[in-house]
Amino acid sequence: MKTSRICYRLSDHGCVDRILKRLAKRFLLKQKNEVTRTIEYLDSFDWRLFGKGVVCYRQGGRYSVVDLAGEKEVVFHGSQKKYPAMADFSDPDSYPVLKALGPIRSLMGLGMMRRSRLECDLLNRDRKTVARMVIRRDFGIEDKKSPDFGGMLLVEAVRGYEKDFSRVEKILLASGLGKDFTEDNPLRRLLASRNKKVLSYSSKLSFTFDNDINLPKAAQSIFLHLLEAVRINHPWVIADIDTEFLHDFRVALRRSRSLLSSLKKLLRPEVYIHGQEMLKEITSHTGMVRDLDVYMLEKYRYLSMLPGELHGGLEEFYLDLARLRKDQFLKMKRWLQGERYQELVDDWQRLLKNDLTTSFKKKGRGGCRQLACKAIEKRFSRIVGDGELVTEDSPDDALHRLRIQGKKLRYLFEFYGSFFSADNEQRFLRQLKKLQNNLGTFNDISVQKEMLFNYQKQLKGRTKRSLAIAASLGGLVTALEDEHSRVRKKFSRTFSDFVCDENRKLLLDLVQTDPGRS
Amino acid sequence: MKIIALYSSKGGVGKTAAAVNLAYASACRGMNTLLCDLDSQGAAGYYYRIRPKSKFNRKKFLQGNLESYIRGTDFRRLDLLPAHFSFRNLDLALDRQNIDGKAFRKLLKPLGDEYDILILDCPPNMTRLSENIIRAADLVVTPLIPTTLSVLAFAQLVKLFDKLEVKRSKLCCFFSMTERRKIMHVDTITRFRKKKSFLRRMIPYLADIEKMGIHRKPVAATAPRSRAAEAYNRLWLEIYHRSEKYDRNGG
Numbered sequence: 001m002k003t004s005r006i007c008y009r010l011s012d013h014g015c016v017d018r019i020l021k022r023l024a025k026r027f028l029l030k031q032k033n034e035v036t037r038t039i040e041y042l043d044s045f046d047w048r049l050f051g052k053g054v055v056c057y058r059q060g061g062r063y064s065v066v067d068l069a070g071e072k073e074v075v076f077h078g079s080q081k082k083y084p085a086m087a088d089f090s091d092p093d094s095y096p097v098l099k100a101l102g103p104i105r106s107l108m109g110l111g112m113m114r115r116s117r118l119e120c121d122l123l124n125r126d127r128k129t130v131a132r133m134v135i136r137r138d139f140g141i142e143d144k145k146s147p148d149f150g151g152m153l154l155v156e157a158v159r160g161y162e163k164d165f166s167r168v169e170k171i172l173l174a175s176g177l178g179k180d181f182t183e184d185n186p187l188r189r190l191l192a193s194r195n196k197k198v199l200s201y202s203s204k205l206s207f208t209f210d211n212d213i214n215l216p217k218a219a220q221s222i223f224l225h226l227l228e229a230v231r232i233n234h235p236w237v238i239a240d241i242d243t244e245f246l247h248d249f250r251v252a253l254r255r256s257r258s259l260l261s262s263l264k265k266l267l268r269p270e271v272y273i274h275g276q277e278m279l280k281e282i283t284s285h286t287g288m289v290r291d292l293d294v295y296m297l298e299k300y301r302y303l304s305m306l307p308g309e310l311h312g313g314l315e316e317f318y319l320d321l322a323r324l325r326k327d328q329f330l331k332m333k334r335w336l337q338g339e340r341y342q343e344l345v346d347d348w349q350r351l352l353k354n355d356l357t358t359s360f361k362k363k364g365r366g367g368c369r370q371l372a373c374k375a376i377e378k379r380f381s382r383i384v385g386d387g388e389l390v391t392e393d394s395p396d397d398a399l400h401r402l403r404i405q406g407k408k409l410r411y412l413f414e415f416y417g418s419f420f421s422a423d424n425e426q427r428f429l430r431q432l433k434k435l436q437n438n439l440g441t442f443n444d445i446s447v448q449k450e451m452l453f454n455y456q457k458q459l460k461g462r463t464k465r466s467l468a469i470a471a472s473l474g475g476l477v478t479a480l481e482d483e484h485s486r487v488r489k490k491f492s493r494t495f496s497d498f499v500c501d502e503n504r505k506l507l508l509d510l511v512q513t514d515p516g517r518s
Numbered sequence: 519m520k521i522i523a524l525y526s527s528k529g530g531v532g533k534t535a536a537a538v539n540l541a542y543a544s545a546c547r548g549m550n551t552l553l554c555d556l557d558s559q560g561a562a563g564y565y566y567r568i569r570p571k572s573k574f575n576r577k578k579f580l581q582g583n584l585e586s587y588i589r590g591t592d593f594r595r596l597d598l599l600p601a602h603f604s605f606r607n608l609d610l611a612l613d614r615q616n617i618d619g620k621a622f623r624k625l626l627k628p629l630g631d632e633y634d635i636l637i638l639d640c641p642p643n644m645t646r647l648s649e650n651i652i653r654a655a656d657l658v659v660t661p662l663i664p665t666t667l668s669v670l671a672f673a674q675l676v677k678l679f680d681k682l683e684v685k686r687s688k689l690c691c692f693f694s695m696t697e698r699r700k701i702m703h704v705d706t707i708t709r710f711r712k713k714k715s716f717l718r719r720m721i722p723y724l725a726d727i728e729k730m731g732i733h734r735k736p737v738a739a740t741a742p743r744s745r746a747a748e749a750y751n752r753l754w755l756e757i758y759h760r761s762e763k764y765d766r767n768g769g
Contacts, residue, residue, distance in 0.1 A: 159588060160587075160590055
């Protein structure tokens with residue numbers, strides 16, 4: 001069903017009467033009652049919907065997802081939960097845009113406003129609707145003097161009446177309306193009234209450094225950015241809205257640890273040890289809950305791997321897991337709200353706020369680009385060396401170590417990417433990602449298999465329940481074993497692709513000849 | 519896209535009223551619906567206040583590219599392809615151009631990208647056009663006034679199905695313009711209502727349906743709680759379920 005819509009910005013509300021008068025000369029106007037309702041804008045914490053070019057708001061359980069140009073609007077009824085996730089919508093497949101949330105993110109309120117809406121149909125001589133018009137005005141909800149977030153006028157064509165639509169367009173343009181309205185205008189104004197901005201958070205790193213910046217300065221800004229990510233996610237980890245907050249929290253810590261370890265020989269030993277210990281302590285208190293989150297997210301994949309008869313046992317296993325997660329989460333929450341956590345974070349911040357030059361040895365105070373290139377080259381050589389030693393008989397640990405090396409290399413590019421040519425960097429990272437995906441999947445299955453096996457061993461008694469769980473886990477371990485071997489078989493091919501001559505040359509080009517893009 | 523044809527060789531049995539109201543019921547249930555008016559009288563277009571585009575005629579219809587001649591109704595998710603006066607010779611043109619049921623279905627196929635339901639409001643005759651419609655439709659729905667002549671027309675239709683070697687399960691029938699006070703109506707309904715091809719829901723003879731000509735809107739748009747609106751809604755559900763069942767059984 002094709003419809004065309006055009007949005008116009010309404011500068012002052014007084015012009016509405018003037019426009020309606022002009023339109024009334026050419027069309028019959030059928031006005032409906034003006035309705036004012038409170039709406040709430042929603043998006044995930046990392047702006048996944050806005051990133052896809054849409055804004056989402058709801059009024060009770062009625063959701064509207066509109067593209068920024070205001071040309072397409074999808075309306076549906078959904079969950080009234082405060083933080084709805086995709087699983088809370090009865091038929092998420094019908095609303096493709098919600099897929100951007102994935103199974104991991106929930107929607108969160110960005111703010112509320114009052115929206116008045118006046119609908120008016122434009123009719124021809126046969127009293128047939130030939131175009132529809134909506135006049136919308138948004139206000140804050142705080143008090144009577146609440147800010148005016150502006151208005152818009154939307155005209156929607158009725159199929160087959162394109163000429164009438166063009167006539168309406170001409171009349172509106174002659175009335176001095178601008179077509180510069182986009183659906184994010186009211187949202188941006190709402191956020192501005194609260195000193196917030198759209199796209200204010202992303203878990204992706206993007207630093208832009210001058211080519212001549214020294215290492216202590218660059219490291220300081222990276223560490224501070226990561227610490228900020230830890231701080232931003234901290235209250236939401238405790239609120240436990242979705243699993244991604246803890247994930248991002250831990251990734252920020254892991255990136256900090258990785259950066260610290262890449263600077264091991266350049267930092268004064270006491271600084272390095274102090275930093276590592278602090279970060280390790282925080283990470284260790286959050287690991288168990290994250291592992292359990294991963295298992296919880298795998299539930300539907302696991303169910304699909306088992307025949308229907310074994311689903312009952314797996315459901316029971318998941319009940320146990322949910323209980324365990326609840327206990328572990330409370331433990332983690334208590335610690336994250338405690339003095340020790342605060343002390344560690346404050347300590348780390350104090351260290352980072354000072355000039356870091358003195359924390360570095362003399363050889364570490366040089367240009368960042370040169371040192372970054374050296375670190376990347378070294379890490380790549382190490383991956384090549386370690387990977388070439390992996391044979392079909394090598395233990396799983398060898399692949400696990402290789403995975404860590406790959407991750408460290410990836411982080412180095414995330415930190416220092418601005419020194420290199422963006423195109424070449426992307427090409428190289430695509431190859432690295434393929435290797436990491438293979439190693440990551442292999443490691444995940446190893447860990448999952450081991451955990452399931454250990455859990456199976458711990459089962460006590462020969463009750464119906466424990467036997468059902470044991471049978472399900474046994475089936476699952478067997479299925480995972482098959483997958484494990486399949487992934488392992490793919491490793492040598494993936495690794496050869498990664499270390500091919502073209503890729504080696506690409507890396508050398510990146511670190512040796514590219515002038516940088518900053 | 520499901521193609522549902524409202525067809526009867528007899529005139530004045532309530533085909534157009536049913537097509538207009540069933541299309542509205544379908545759109546109200548969230549389905550993108552197109553009502554295609556094949557009757558040159560253009561009554562469906564009249565009810566929705568839609569005139570055909572000036573360049574549209576029988577020739578253009580048979581050339582395809584129907585999308586450009588579709589017009590939106592006043593109701594969301596419901597569009598109409600209005601009839602043209604030249605449609606009165608549609609059957610002759612089909613014959614001349616040797617268009618069979620398959621080719622007719624092919625003509626409508628591109629509409630499947632946009633619409634879930636296509637309702638055909640057919641003219642009252644038994645011609646080449648009727649044969650093509652019967653072959654192309656997923657379900658042929660026939661309104662039947664519970665009188666002798668209507669029953670006779672229905673018997674002829676069954677015969678036509680057999681002659682065209684089209685499965686009888688594609689045909690369903692509902693009693694239209696029924697009046698309880700008429701003994702003949704009651705007797706005919708009692709005789710036929712349990713037969714397989716007869717739908718349970720009936721459309722009574724009601725003033726609200728006749729008033730559609732004044733309001734020029736489906737009954738449910740002007741009197742949503744009326745008996746007539748309720749009857750069409752229920753009839754739509756039964757027809758839709760019948761078409762689903764027909765699909766499940768592989769036609």
